[in-house]
Amino acid sequence: MTGVESTRDTKKGEERRSSLSGRPKADDFGRSVSKIAVAQICESVGYQGCKESALEALADISIRYLCDLGKNASFHANLAGRTECNVFDITRALEDLGDSHGFPGASEVGSCLVGSGTVREIVQFVDTKEEIPFAQPVPKFPVVRNQKLIPSFEHMKETPSGKHTPSWLPAFPDPHTYNHTPMWNERGSDPCADKIEQARQRRKAERALLRLQQRLVCNGSTGTSSSTVLDAKTENIQESRSSPFLAVPLQPGEKDVSEVVLPAKLSNEPIKDDHVTLLEAYAPAIEAMKTGPSNGLDSEKMFLPEKRPAVQFKFKTGKKVLGELLDLSLQKKGERSSTFFLRDEERDDKKRRAEFILRQTTEYPMELNQS
Amino acid sequence: MNHNRQSNDGKHDDDSALSDFLASLMDYTPTIPDELVEHYLAKSGFQCPDVRLIRLVAVATQKFVAEVANDALQHCKARQAAVVKDKREKQQKDKRLILTMDDLSKSLREVGIPVTCSDVLKKNGHAFLFFVFND
Numbered sequence: 001m002t003g004v005e006s007t008r009d010t011k012k013g014e015e016r017r018s019s020l021s022g023r024p025k026a027d028d029f030g031r032s033v034s035k036i037a038v039a040q041i042c043e044s045v046g047y048q049g050c051k052e053s054a055l056e057a058l059a060d061i062s063i064r065y066l067c068d069l070g071k072n073a074s075f076h077a078n079l080a081g082r083t084e085c086n087v088f089d090i091t092r093a094l095e096d097l098g099d100s101h102g103f104p105g106a107s108e109v110g111s112c113l114v115g116s117g118t119v120r121e122i123v124q125f126v127d128t129k130e131e132i133p134f135a136q137p138v139p140k141f142p143v144v145r146n147q148k149l150i151p152s153f154e155h156m157k158e159t160p161s162g163k164h165t166p167s168w169l170p171a172f173p174d175p176h177t178y179n180h181t182p183m184w185n186e187r188g189s190d191p192c193a194d195k196i197e198q199a200r201q202r203r204k205a206e207r208a209l210l211r212l213q214q215r216l217v218c219n220g221s222t223g224t225s226s227s228t229v230l231d232a233k234t235e236n237i238q239e240s241r242s243s244p245f246l247a248v249p250l251q252p253g254e255k256d257v258s259e260v261v262l263p264a265k266l267s268n269e270p271i272k273d274d275h276v277t278l279l280e281a282y283a284p285a286i287e288a289m290k291t292g293p294s295n296g297l298d299s300e301k302m303f304l305p306e307k308r309p310a311v312q313f314k315f316k317t318g319k320k321v322l323g324e325l326l327d328l329s330l331q332k333k334g335e336r337s338s339t340f341f342l343r344d345e346e347r348d349d350k351k352r353r354a355e356f357i358l359r360q361t362t363e364y365p366m367e368l369n370q371s
Numbered sequence: 372m373n374h375n376r377q378s379n380d381g382k383h384d385d386d387s388a389l390s391d392f393l394a395s396l397m398d399y400t401p402t403i404p405d406e407l408v409e410h411y412l413a414k415s416g417f418q419c420p421d422v423r424l425i426r427l428v429a430v431a432t433q434k435f436v437a438e439v440a441n442d443a444l445q446h447c448k449a450r451q452a453a454v455v456k457d458k459r460e461k462q463q464k465d466k467r468l469i470l471t472m473d474d475l476s477k478s479l480r481e482v483g484i485p486v487t488c489s490d491v492l493k494k495n496g497h498a499f500l501f502f503v504f505n506d
Binding site for chain 2: 057061118121138
């Protein structure tokens with residue numbers, strides 16, 4: 001194949017052209033095929049290379065020549081009252097196009113077309129030139145796509161509405177495509193039932209989450225340095241296990257509120273090795289329920305207790321959740337926890353914890369404000 | 372009558388020559404593929420089921436393009452012969468024959484297709500062709 005050389009200018013032009021007109025046109029395939037053919041002809045003539053612009057120009061001109069031949073030939077055929085062209089039409093067309101160039105016998109008037117100079121020249125050309133077939137196989141083009149036609153009345157086995165419509169015409173579209181039908185909302189809304197259902201689903205989710213974290217706790221509970229608070233709690237619980245009537249009476253005005261209850265495991269067996277801070281027990285659940293960046297501070301604080309001796313209850317959201325979870329745990333393990341349900345003891349604990357938290361907030365206001 | 376007989380014989384010879392030629396065209400494969408020729412002829416309204424005529428059109432186009440290229444080659448060689456006498460370097464470099472717009476426009480003008488490619492447009496990298504075909 002001929003090498004295509006191009007100067008800097010033409011290359012830049014190509015890039016610009018391709019960037020400007022990057023979209024493929026309908027005639028691109030024909031043009032590129034003709035470019036290859038023209039390049040082959042140039043090579044046969046004796047050229048070793050050609051400029052891109054020159055090659056494109058020559059290909060364009062050859063296509064125009066081809067089209068003009070066809071136009072001329074069909075014109076002559078139509079002139080003679082035919083629709084199909086024959087060899088004489090082509091000969092006349094060749095003579096018309098070759099007038100400017102000149103061919104032998106052009107000046108002869110009234111001679112038979114059979115002996116036309118142009119045809120003789122072509123015969124000479126074929127005899128002298130060696131055959132150069134096209135480099136690659138060319139498929140039949142342009143490719144005709146099968147159009148999806150709208151089925152006729154006959155095809156749809158429908159009868160047209162009016163007598164004036166023949167059955168071979170395309171059928172009308174289905175009425176549901178253009179008729180507007182009203183939509184009824186069949187589901188009745190019951191807000192009470194919806195709320196109940198929502199609450200039930202939430203409880204279900206919480207129960208599942210609690211079960212998961214308990215499983216995690218059972219699998220690997222890390223023992224930490226037991227806090228003095230917890231020890232005190234367990235001792236109190238052991239003491240008052242004998243009788244609830246010996247417990248400290250409630251002060252007037254104070255309410256008997258069931259708040260944070262120790263997990264059954266803590267109050268059940270006071271095994272020091274198994275002492276788990278509430279934090280540790282619920283750390284996985286808390287982590288799982290961590291919603292957004294607002295809890296980022298809490299997460300940081302969560303891992304601190306391993307270094308500090310006391311239990312840190314610095315998060316509010318966690319506390320609420322704990323309360324709910326513990327309630328559920330109560331329901332699950334009813335018999336065990338009921339005996340250890342000592343509200344006054346917890347209230348004392350709660351008071352102690354609240355004081356501790358207050359102290360923390362006043363001492364370290366900066367830490368809490370981080371978010 | 373003799374004249375007529377002669378002309379008739381002449382006509383017969385021409386007829387036979389033409390029909391022989393058309394038959395021989397089937398053996399000869401033109402460089403321009405048949406599918407391309409058919410596409411552009413169909414575009415311009417040429418209707419013919421005969422493959423030989425398609426081949427004839429293809430060969431005619433090939434002849435035209437070959438003539439134009441030949442003329443351009445002559446121009447190129449003439450230019451090189453004029454320059455080469457002075458320096459040897461140029462001679463080695465210009466041994467390669469390359470088709471350029473200049474040579475092409477010169478040869479096309481002889482055929483009757485005036486092609487202009489202005490220098491200003493060349494700098495921008497675009498080659499605009501303005502030419503008219505004689506119909």
